[in-house]
Amino acid sequence: MSMIYHDNAVRGHLDLAAVTPMPMPSGPPAGGAGLGELLFAFRRHWVLAIVATLVLGALATAIALAIPNRYQAWSAVLVEAHVNQVLNIDNAAPDVAADDLAVDSEAQVLRSQELASQVVDRLNLMRDPEFTTGLLGGLFGGGAAVNRTVVIDRFLRNLAVDRRNRSRVLQVYFTALDPTRAATIVNTLLSLYLDDQVQRKVQATREANVLLDKRLAQLRADVDAKEQAVQDWQIKSGLVSGATAPAINEQITQADAALGTARDELAQAHARRVAETGDASNAVVNNVLIQHLRERETDIQRRIAELSADIGPRHPTMINLQAELAKVRASIASEIGKINADFAQQERVAAARVAELEQTVRRLRSQSGQSSDAQVRLHALEREAAASRTVLDTFLRRYNETSEQVGLQRPDARILGKAEPPTGPVFPSRAALLGFGWLLALGIGGIGAPALREALAKRGSPLVRIEVIERVAGPALAVVPALTEDSARRIYPHNRPIDEPRGDFAEAVRSARASLLFARADRRCKIVLLTSATTGEGKTVLAAAIARSAALAGEDTLLVDVNLRKPGVHQTLELSNELGVFDYLERGLDVEALIQIDPRSPLEVMTAGQASPSTPPLLTLAALTRLFDELRARYRLVILDGPALLSGAESRFLASAVDEVVLVARGDLSAQALSFALRQLNEAHVASLRVLINRVDLSALQQEAAAAA
Incomplete structure (x- = not known):
């Protein structure tokens, strides 16, 4: 100057x-706009700086304290390829393959609007202010009613599904204002998810039964027509039982009939052995001893689950329970083995009977010394009828199997733990908010306000x-x-x-x-x-x-x-x-x-x-x-x-x-x-x-x- x-x-x-x-x-110290000017402005307007800092700091404190706590509950679900061990048969609804694409797809199912809509209905979230009024409505009250789509969108914004380290485990998180509500939503979501899997399988099985029922009606009509053709040909060709028929033909007919019966019995014995093999067959399920052992197995498993939260697997009590469980399971397996062996013996007896009758038929036919066109035609018709009957039996067996599956479907996922209410909020971090708020108040009030006041004065x-x-x-x-x-x-x-x-x-x-x-x-x-x-x-x-x-x-x-x-x-x-x-x-x-x-x-x-x-x-x-x-x-x-x-x-x-x-x-x-x-x-x-x-x-x-x- x-x-x-x-x-x-x-x-x-x-x-x-x-x-x-x-x-x-x-004026301000040399150096133009910089630290010198800021210090000069603070010296001139230090009262304004202190008041502005205190007011802004108090406002930041009020905001930090007014922000509601948000709690995050979580649980985990294991996606696995479930194998039907009950009937040991192919499932009408294919199980989920536990590969990357399948696991990622299941994660998307957990975040789907359809599943979210079910949770909203189950827990009546359309009446929950947290979802109908949003955060500001929760802070200040009021707020206009929102439609269902908005509630579902807010629900999905608070939901997170994370795949853990490329494994088959999906972690499900939900954030809410109430810790108990957060845990309830997670548990309800997973429960509905498993129920949805079962329902989809049941629906697929029922649709398969409808198709099988239509096919069975066609097959029954075909078998009836072919058996009627056999009878008509026997009458027309004279190859029927009676006093006028040659004795050899009558014997052959009787032997064929017996052979057919024996074959049916063999097929039935084979079907029983296949169907009744396993730990969930009717014979096994109805066995009183096995029922008693199953109850004992369930009781031991329950005790192990209850004690696992308090003691480790190496505890003597746990070791004894595991040994007792293994012993019970061995007894169950032994009894099942006996039942399976009995069915196998019945099949062997039926097979021996079929072999004996087949030998008799071959012997009688070799004795007949002649084969006519009528007999060839008859045998062809009989083979066609037998083939159709076999196909009918196969579809009938499959129909019975799928009908039994309706009540035996299991989900392809398993909940690894129940979500518990969190003990502390995940947001906000009040210490960080208060620190940032006061730091911002110091910057705006202690530095910015004097500088602004000085700038306005300098105009x-x-x-x-x-x-x-x-x-x-x-x-x-x-x-x-x-x-x-x-x-x-x-x-x-x-x-x-x-x-x-x-x-x-x-x-x-x-x-x-x-x-x-x-x-x-x-x-x-x-x-x-x-x-x-x-x-x-x-x-x-x-x-x-x-x-x-x-x-x-x-x-x-x-x-x-x-x-x-x-x-x-x-x-x-x-x-x-x-x-x-x-x-x-x-x-x-x-x-x-x-x-x-x-x-x-x-x-x-x-x-x-x-x-x-x-x-x-x-x-x-x-x-x-x-x-x-x-x-x-x-x-x-x-x-x-x-x-x-x-x-x-x-x-x-x-x-x-x-x-x-x-x-x-x-x-x-x-x-x-x-x-x-x-x-x-x-x-x-x-x-x-x-x-x-x-x-x-x-x-x-x-x-x-x-x-x-």
Whole structure:
């Protein structure tokens, strides 16, 4: 920040020893926007920082405490390929293959909308506020009713199914506001999932039975037709039992009949052995001893399950129970083996009977000595009838098997553990929320609020405007205070160095004059151009005031109006504009003939002259050099009141020919306009450039200085 100089000598020569620098009010520490500015803002607004931090921290605490706890219950289910050990028959509904695709598919089933809809209905979640009003409704109450789809979507958002390490185990998680409700939902979901598997198998089995029933009706009709064909052929060919039939044929017929019966008995014995083999056959199930052993096995398994939560598998009690269980199972297996052996013996007896009758038939037929076309035809019909009967028996057996499966279906998954209500919430972590909330409150309230308050205060801050101008243009030559309308009307600004020499305006003008002359201690003439970015910056008034101040201080000073397009010096100082710079440039008049004396000071003035706007004068470097050489021989300080930079190219041309350029800028001039003016002057390659800040609210500046002190 530049200095404002107080001159103890109001009139006469400038006494440099009497000039004492007074620093401008200091703003934030150097370094621009950064830690220094933040610390400065905190020092100025520390009360606001503390209050804002406490308020925001309290708000963060209230929010953290208001967020409801959310509990997560979980359970696991094992997807396995279930093998039907009850009937040892092919299942009408194929079991789930426990491969990657199947396990992933089961995970999707657990997250399906259909299963979620069943849980919603089972637990009546359509009346649960957690699902009908959502989180905000749960916090503040109320909320409009939602439809079923929204409830199911909210349910699924709280449900998670995770496959554990590519195994066949699926972990099911559910998050809810109530821990008991979370566990209930998980258990209900898994129960419905297993029930759904069983129902799908039962449905598939029933559909298979419907198809088998239709096929059985067709097969029965076919068997009846073929057996009737056999009887019709026997009657037609005479190959029937009776007194008229040959004895051999009657014996063969009897033997064939017996053989057929024996074969049927063999098929039945084989079917019984196959069907009754296993631990769930009717013979096994109805066996009293096996029933007693099954009950004993179930009781031991129940005791093992109850004790497994308290003792390990190596505990003596567990070892004894396991041994007893193995013994019971061995007894069951022994009894089942006896039953299976009995059925096998019955099948062997039937097979021996069939073999014996087949040998008898072969013997009788070999004795007949002849074979007729009728007998061949009869045998063919009998074979067809027997084949159809075999197919019928196969489908009938399959029909009976699938009918029995309806009540024996088991799910292809197993729940590994019941979901228990969680003991603690999974969200939120109140310590983390409180820590983050207070940290955010400290950042916003302790740092952001003072910085924002300082930024808002700086919008109309004269100090900040001065800093912006100096940041762009460098240290200011001086800061000239603004005058109120009444004060300016009472004493014109350019008259204040004369009429009010102790005023702030006059002090600022003397500071600018001292800065201009301080660098020329050799008493050589210095030519200074005052210009501005735009019109209305007050450069003409300041040029007149600085020139008068220098003249009153005893300096040989000349004020020259080089703004030939819009001259204003003659009006400001109330002088004639008949002759001036224009006449020197265009008519070659002598400088002495163009000089006028300021009526209120020793200042000498050269006005612009009567230049025609339609024929502006041509400023040449040679003419300016000649004029400046003459002026340097006569004066120590020459002040040029030039045109604004945006008015034409004359200011840039003049700037390149003078010793120093002073850019007059209002305190509220934008940084963009100032930067544009500086670029224009830099293109002119000026020897020295200073900025003079005009129209600054001095009272506001002093208040800022007091606040910053």
